[in-house]
Amino acid sequence: MTTPTTSPARLPVAITGMGMHTPLGHDFQSVAEALMAGRSGIREIDLVDSSRALRQFAAPVDPIPICEGHSSRSLGRGEAAHASRLEQLCGSATTTAYRASGLATRPGLRVGLVLGIGAEQLKTWEADFLAGGDAVFDGARQPCIAARIGQSLGLTGPCITVAAACASSGYALAVAHRWISSGRVDACLAGGGDVISPLALAAFYNLRALSRRDDDPAKASRPFDKARDGFVMGEGAAMFMLEREIDARSRTAAIHGLLAGAGMSSDASHMVAPCAEPAEATRAIERALADAGVTPDAIDYVNAHAAGTPVGDAAEALAIRRALGDAADRVPVSSTKSMSGHLVSGASAFEAVACLAAFDRQSLPPTINLDDPDEACPLNHVAHQARPARVRTALSNSFGFGGSNLCLVLKAA
Numbered sequence: 097m098t099t100p101t102t103s104p105a106r107l108p109v110a111i112t113g114m115g116m117h118t119p120l121g122h123d124f125q126s127v128a129e130a131l132m133a134g135r136s137g138i139r140e141i142d143l144v145d146s147s148r149a150l151r152q153f154a155a156p157v158d159p160i161p162i163c164e165g166h167s168s169r170s171l172g173r174g175e176a177a178h179a180s181r182l183e184q185l186c187g188s189a190t191t192t193a194y195r196a197s198g199l200a201t202r203p204g205l206r207v208g209l210v211l212g213i214g215a216e217q218l219k220t221w222e223a224d225f226l227a228g229g230d231a232v233f234d235g236a237r238q239p240c241i242a243a244r245i246g247q248s249l250g251l252t253g254p255c256i257t258v259a260a261a262c263a264s265s266g267y268a269l270a271v272a273h274r275w276i277s278s279g280r281v282d283a284c285l286a287g288g289g290d291v292i293s294p295l296a297l298a299a300f301y302n303l304r305a306l307s308r309r310d311d312d313p314a315k316a317s318r319p320f321d322k323a324r325d326g327f328v329m330g331e332g333a334a335m336f337m338l339e340r341e342i343d344a345r346s347r348t349a350a351i352h353g354l355l356a357g358a359g360m361s362s363d364a365s366h367m368v369a370p371c372a373e374p375a376e377a378t379r380a381i382e383r384a385l386a387d388a389g390v391t392p393d394a395i396d397y398v399n400a401h402a403a404g405t406p407v408g409d410a411a412e413a414l415a416i417r418r419a420l421g422d423a424a425d426r427v428p429v430s431s432t433k434s435m436s437g438h439l440v441s442g443a444s445a446f447e448a449v450a451c452l453a454a455f456d457r458q459s460l461p462p463t464i465n466l467d468d469p470d471e472a473c474p475l476n477h478v479a480h481q482a483r484p485a486r487v488r489t490a491l492s493n494s495f496g497f498g499g500s501n502l503c504l505v506l507k508a509a
Contacts, residue, residue, distance in 0.1 A: 107277040110344040110509070111352045111452070113199070113337030115192025117185050117289075118446055119155035119330050119436050124352075128453035131461040132482040136314035136435050138328050143294055151310040154292050155330035155437030160184045180223045183241045185333040185442075186211060186289045190245050197337035198349055199283055200249075208253030208281040210272045211242040212264030212288025214441040214496075216257060222295050253281045259441075261496030262401070264288050265334070266444030266504055270358035272338050282339065287445035289333025296440070297329060303368055307404060317438075318465040319402035319431035320409050320473040327403035330437025334445035351509035353452045356489075357388025363499025370408040371499060374415035380501035381419035381491065388505035392423035394489050397454055399447045400475075401493040402431035402463075403438045412493060413473035428485065430463040430478040444494035448504060451490040455508040459484050 116122065119137030120130035130137070137155040160181065179187065190209070194200045199207065213219075220241075224231040246255035254275075260267040265288025272286035300306045307326040309316040318324040336355075344351050361380040365371040385392065398416060402409045409431075417424040432450045439446050450461055459482045466479040492504045 108341035109273050109276050109338050109355045110341040111336050111355060112339055112344050112349045113193040113195070113197030114335070114352060114449070115189035115196065116332065116334040116446070116449060117157050117160055117189055118332035118334065119157055122161060124449065124452070127449055128456055131432060131435065131450055131453050132457055132459055134435065134462050134464045134481060136464065137330065138313045138316060138437050140313050143292060143297060152297070153307070153309070153313040153316045153328050155328060156292055157185065157332050161188060180220050182213070182219055182289060182291045183244065185291065186213070186241055186335070187245050187248065189287065189289065189333040189335040190285050191249065193285055193335040193337045194249055198347070199337060199339070205282045206253040207251050208272065208275055208284040209242055209246050209251055209255040210258055210268040210284060210286040211245070212258045212260070212266070212268035212441055212445065213241065213290070214259045214261050214264050216241060216259070219291060219293060222293055253284065260500040260502070261498055262438070262440055262443055263494040263496040263500040263502040264441040264444070266494040266502040267360065267500070269336070269355060269445065269448065269504060270360060270502065273355050273358055276338055276340055284338050285335055286338055287333065287335035288442050290331055290439055290441040292329050292331045300329065305405060315465050317404050317434045319400065319404045319434050319463050320413070320469055320475070320477060321466050322468045322470045324404040324406060324409060326405055327433065327438040330439045332439050332446060333442050334449050336445070336448070353455055353509055354507040355504065356390070356507045357384050357505040359383030359385070359387055359503045361501045363501065365499050368497050370405065370411055370495065372407055372411050374411040376499065377412065377415035377495055377501045378418040381415060381493065381503045384491065384503035384505050385419070390489060390505060392420040395420065395423060395427050395491055396485065396487045397451070397460055397490040398427055398429040399450050399490060399492040400429050400431045401495045403433050408495065410470065410472040412495065413475050416475060425476060427476060428460050428478045428483060429475040430461055432461050434464045434466070444492065444502065444504070447492050447494070448506060451492050451506045454487045454490060458487055460487065
């Protein structure tokens with residue numbers, strides 16, 4: 097591997113492997129096709145007390161294919177089948193990305209892992225408790241998922257978990273980008289995931305963050321629409337192999353896109369309520385543009401965080417307009433959460449996949465259900481149907497509970 101000579105903020109980082117399990121598919125081409133077709137993965141579920149009058153909508157992953165790792169230390173199918181649902185999602189997606197990159201067969205590389213998961217132990221304990229276990233009383237029996245995946249793949253680079261609520265997997269990509277740019281690792285697996293659980297559904301419902309619609313599952317997630325009333329939970333994982341572009345090209349690896357930069361900030365406003373004054377969200381977008389060395393005029397598409405909450409969508413629209421200035425009237429914007437639901441910790445990584453799909457198809461995924469755009473969200477919306485377009489550079493926003501703001505800049509290879 098080469099030693100970086102470019103400024104870390106400008107060093108091109110290539111995406112050479114992808115793995116995913118999502119409500120819209122288990123591989124890149126299937127997910128890209130579903131996004132461009134405007135296909136919804138949201139359906140009625142029966143995860144918690146079915147005696148409640150309100151129907152429950154979500155976007156689950158069914159089923160989770162188990163992908164065995166490449167090394168002799170990897171989990172076999174029997175052991176993987178007994179791992180938590182969250183570990184199955186993240187472990188299988190990570191293994192797929194590692195294999196697809198072509199680096200799994202190259203010994204001696206410092207390959208790191210940054211996994212974006214919020215409230216990891218809580219989810220592990222909940223699943224164990226519902227299955228009749230008592231792991232909550234002995235945390236030592238449940239080492240972190242990142243460590244388990246790193247061990248199963250024989251990784252010798254650093255393996256960490258990043259928790260930043262709904263921006264977790266985006267923060268993971270930003271950390272990996274910095275590790276590679278600074279030469280701390282030769283390559284890095286990064287992304288994240290999340291699962292639907294009774295506790296998560298109950299918590300978000302009681303916070304009034306979830307949509308109360310109970311008519312048609314496919315119409316429940318309505319980002320930017322006047323009739324939006326909250327988000328719909330999804331689940332899944334998306335993982336990427338990142339490495340220096342110069343290294344990827346030197347070994348003639350397939351490059352799916354470039355992670356060009358990232359910007360982050362915190363609102364320091366409220367633990368769960370979105371900040372209606374998006375000064376810090378605006379700064380996250382501006383910092384991402386600066387980190388990537390691009391101007392608003394270079395942006396061809398924005399994949400919005402827009403989960404479908406009344407305050408959050410309007411605040412993000414204002415942040416986009418402030419950060420992009422006059423370009424905001426031209427740059428098309430969509431929210432793929434209208435189809436996938438909100439993957440929470442895995443949302444940012446999944447939406448990076450959506451940006452790569454826009455590059456691959458030279459088409460913009462739509463915001464479905466955008467029947468009546470809210471005047472408080474004055475953007476160039478891609479509504480209902482995919483829009484053919486020249487797409488070379490994209491922004492992807494993620495804004496999490498606690499004021500965790502993140503923006504990624506991705507470029508076509």
